[in-house]
Amino acid sequence: KISGLAGDEVKSPGWDAARESDKAVRDLELTNVFYVAMTRARDLVVLSGAGTKDPKGWLKQAEGFLEKASVDILYRRSFAEIPAIEARGKLETGNPNRAKGELGTANAGQRSGSPEIGFVPLRAPKGIERKTVTSLCERDLSLITQRSSPINSAIYGSLGHAVLEELAKNGWVGDVPVLVELFSNEFGKVETKPLISQLEAAREVLRKETSGAETLLTEHSFVLRRGDLILDGTIDQLAQMSSDVWKILDYKFTNELPETALEIYAPQLEAYREAVQKLYPDAEVFATLVLIGESVRLVPVV
Numbered sequence: 001k002i003s004g005l006a007g008d009e010v011k012s013p014g015w016d017a018a019r020e021s022d023k024a025v026r027d028l029e030l031t032n033v034f035y036v037a038m039t040r041a042r043d044l045v046v047l048s049g050a051g052t053k054d055p056k057g058w059l060k061q062a063e064g065f066l067e068k069a070s071v072d073i074l075y076r077r078s079f080a081e082i083p084a085i086e087a088r089g090k091l092e093t094g095n096p097n098r099a100k101g102e103l104g105t106a107n108a109g110q111r112s113g114s115p116e117i118g119f120v121p122l123r124a125p126k127g128i129e130r131k132t133v134t135s136l137c138e139r140d141l142s143l144i145t146q147r148s149s150p151i152n153s154a155i156y157g158s159l160g161h162a163v164l165e166e167l168a169k170n171g172w173v174g175d176v177p178v179l180v181e182l183f184s185n186e187f188g189k190v191e192t193k194p195l196i197s198q199l200e201a202a203r204e205v206l207r208k209e210t211s212g213a214e215t216l217l218t219e220h221s222f223v224l225r226r227g228d229l230i231l232d233g234t235i236d237q238l239a240q241m242s243s244d245v246w247k248i249l250d251y252k253f254t255n256e257l258p259e260t261a262l263e264i265y266a267p268q269l270e271a272y273r274e275a276v277q278k279l280y281p282d283a284e285v286f287a288t289l290v291l292i293g294e295s296v297r298l299v300p301v302v
Helices: 015-039 057-061 063-068 133-143 154-169 176-187 192-209 258-279
Strands: 129-132 215-226 229-242 245-253 284-292 296-300
Touching: 015 057, 057 063, 129 133, 133 229, 133 258, 154 176, 154 192, 154 215, 154 229, 154 245, 176 192, 192 245, 192 284, 192 296, 215 258, 229 258, 245 258, 258 284, 258 296
Parallel strands: 129 229, 245 284
Antiparallel strands: 215 229, 229 245, 284 296
16 A cells, blocks of 8 residues: 555555455454364363453453353453552572472562462372373273384374374365474474375375264363373264264374273273263264374274
């Protein structure tokens, strides 16, 4: 956009369309960032903002939820309700308790009669153990026979998972070699030629397995309680095939025999299925291992 000889505004052809396109991209990116921020929390989300009549940004996106949310899951406090405080002494960086997040208490310095405020880190209640779902498989990992193979390295698997997640979010459309190169900068270098070939094959299998899905969730996190045990897990792919059918797909980069892989990872898939079943008790929930190696094999968990 430039000024004409008479000082009037001159726009090049396509200027308005380019501006609208740029705005749409920025709005989408803001939505994506907000979604990521909200879905990474496991126990507590704290949001702050001004209660204006014309909410913008994340406040506008969350407006519907904030208006209708039950008091059981949403606790509100206005700025006027928060007592003014001042720190009691300086933060001692060498104090081991501080390193654990125990910041101690603070004085009510500006308002008389204000209560002391302290920070207590979230912890599982006494008698409750918390662990990851993957830890359920630790006792069986000794069954893995190909530990020296590059395909069994943590970098190889993490890189492959990241590419498949990106493809799933984009309807299985994307340039696999470009994505492998992109995520290599984050996870590290691996033998890209075999990985690209495996990912191309896995994409076609997963595309067919999720064809017709009403909803496809990737890297879906959950918390499952089993008595005195709390399990944290993340499902690679969770597909809602219909109102009463859900499909769990968990992929492993391995050349292990299907029966060996099933023996190792069945407890993990069972926890996934149990978590989904608790959310949708009347639905059918299927879980399948997707073994990605020299070929792509589907192993149902019965």
